Amino acid sequence: MASLLILERFLPYRLSVASNAVSARISGTYRKRFGLNIAEWRLIAILAESSRQTPALLCEATQMDKIAVSRAAAALVERSLVTIDNNPFDGRSHFLSLTNDGRALYNEIAPLALTTEADLFGILTREERAKLDELLRRVEAAAK
Amino acid sequence: MASLLILERFLPYRLSVASNAVSARISGTYRKRFGLNIAEWRLIAILAESSRQTPALLCEATQMDKIAVSRAAAALVERSLVTIDNNPFDGRSHFLSLTNDGRALYNEIAPLALTTEADLFGILTREERAKLDELLRRVEAAAK
DNA sequence: CAGAAATAGTTGCACTTGTAACTAAATCTA
DNA sequence: TAGATTTAGTTACAAGTGCAACTATTTCTG
Numbered sequence: 001m002a003s004l005l006i007l008e009r010f011l012p013y014r015l016s017v018a019s020n021a022v023s024a025r026i027s028g029t030y031r032k033r034f035g036l037n038i039a040e041w042r043l044i045a046i047l048a049e050s051s052r053q054t055p056a057l058l059c060e061a062t063q064m065d066k067i068a069v070s071r072a073a074a075a076l077v078e079r080s081l082v083t084i085d086n087n088p089f090d091g092r093s094h095f096l097s098l099t100n101d102g103r104a105l106y107n108e109i110a111p112l113a114l115t116t117e118a119d120l121f122g123i124l125t126r127e128e129r130a131k132l133d134e135l136l137r138r139v140e141a142a143a144k
Numbered sequence: 145m146a147s148l149l150i151l152e153r154f155l156p157y158r159l160s161v162a163s164n165a166v167s168a169r170i171s172g173t174y175r176k177r178f179g180l181n182i183a184e185w186r187l188i189a190i191l192a193e194s195s196r197q198t199p200a201l202l203c204e205a206t207q208m209d210k211i212a213v214s215r216a217a218a219a220l221v222e223r224s225l226v227t228i229d230n231n232p233f234d235g236r237s238h239f240l241s242l243t244n245d246g247r248a249l250y251n252e253i254a255p256l257a258l259t260t261e262a263d264l265f266g267i268l269t270r271e272e273r274a275k276l277d278e279l280l281r282r283v284e285a286a287a288k
Numbered sequence: 289c290a291g292a293a294a295t296a297g298t299t300g301c302a303c304t305t306g307t308a309a310c311t312a313a314a315t316c317t318a
Numbered sequence: 319t320a321g322a323t324t325t326a327g328t329t330a331c332a333a334g335t336g337c338a339a340c341t342a343t344t345t346c347t348g
Binding site: 005006025123143 | 284
């Protein structure tokens with residue numbers, strides 16, 4: 001019987017393979033040069049955009065679950081890249097912010113991240129990048 | 145300092161989030177209904193297309209490393225879904241093939257996989273799906 | 289306002305995954 | 319052709335990840 005399904009043309013497979021290839025490149029750089037994994041990097045990126053976030057808001061912003069956020073935050077606090085302040089509105093929660101060291105690290109990484117993005121996606125035109133972004137958002141929404 | 149890098153618009157992030165959302169849906173189905181993880185599923189899919197492959201060829205065809213292939217193959221052999229024959233051309237290697245049970249399982253899963261793909265990607269037009277496939281292949285090539 | 293239910297975040301434990309070292313066989317080289 | 323090098327695949331151990339259970343606090347309900 002001939003297969004109806006060709007792995008090579010199966011979109012979930014193509015998506016996974018492309019994502020893994022990109023992640024491998026990026027996480028390699030972050031880990032080697034800065035000792036960060038992707039979860040830690042995402043937290044730093046969000047806190048650089050808007051500091052003083054609760055873990056729950058970071059879950060939302062990074063699309064990671066609360067365990068991943070909790071562990072990444074603990075590692076960053078341990079390295080004094082992030083500090084904890086208590087949340088006067090809710091004693092179960094707290095606020096996380098970048099320290100000066102954390103911001104300095106971000107200022108080092110961010111340009112490198114943009115360069116890497118340009119390396120990987122610069123082969124697409126501006127319109128193609130916009131289209132890819134749009135298609136990925138729609139697929140993501142359909143998967144939830 | 146205002147951020148130059150907005151995580152929300154960072155393509156490696158968008159790609160990873162979309163891929164994770166799709167993989168979560170798919171792997172949930174395979175595991176619950178058939179007890180397969182994604183690596184095992186990929187091996188079955190390739191062996192259904194063209195049986196009698198060596199592990200090295202399966203690495204190439206599935207884009208997985210040799211450890212992942214070795215472990216997935218061991219699990220499938222254990223469940224009698226795959227058999228091993230020796231390779232007369234190279235004593236270090238061997239051939240893997242689907243058993244009748246393996247093919248029967250494939251025949252059950254394949255239609256379901258196509259249905260799931262249609263659920264997730266059916267929100268895109270045919271042209272958009274083709275464009276997504278093309279863009280993903282180009283990005284993947286750039287990342288290697 | 290007391291007790292029940294829900295929520296925020298963390299931790300323990302089992303399972304998965306990745307890196308490095310290993311075995312066995314083939315190939316290269318002098 | 320003996321010895322060194324490379325290659326195919328597996329295994330052992332460490333690190334990462336996810337689920338379930340847990341603590342502490344808040345919110346709901348009668």
